[in-house]
Amino acid sequence: MINKISGTEIRALAKHICMSPHKARRVIDQIRGCSYEQTLMILELMPYRVCYPVFKLVYSAAANASHNMGLNEADSFISKAEVHGGAMMKKFKPKARGRSYPIKRPTCHITIVLKERKKSPLVV
Structure with missing residues (x-):
């Protein structure tokens, strides 16, 4: 896993997951x-x-947010979640x-981006 920090958003990236991008998008669409x-x-x-x-x-992204940026995990949300196709592993199966x-x-x-929710100020 490669983790990057840019600005106020926390980005975590996992490469070469042995899974079809179509099947991974089925889950990612639920959590976005x-x-x-x-x-x-x-x-x-x-x-x-x-x-x-x-x-x-x-x-991992939440741990990076709390450790590196000092953000509260409970206040964060998934702002962006993407799945891109990787390299295709090719093998040959012997047949008759x-x-x-x-x-x-x-x-x-798979790329996950966390952001912290903006707290609305109380109007008195």
């Missing part, structure tokens, strides 16, 4: 715009295999009569 705590609950309860790498990535068939294992890159 949610708060940090709500995101962790959603990811723990969803039955998909990609939830664990995304959970680790969100947790000396033939072979290709096996393509897709990978994906």
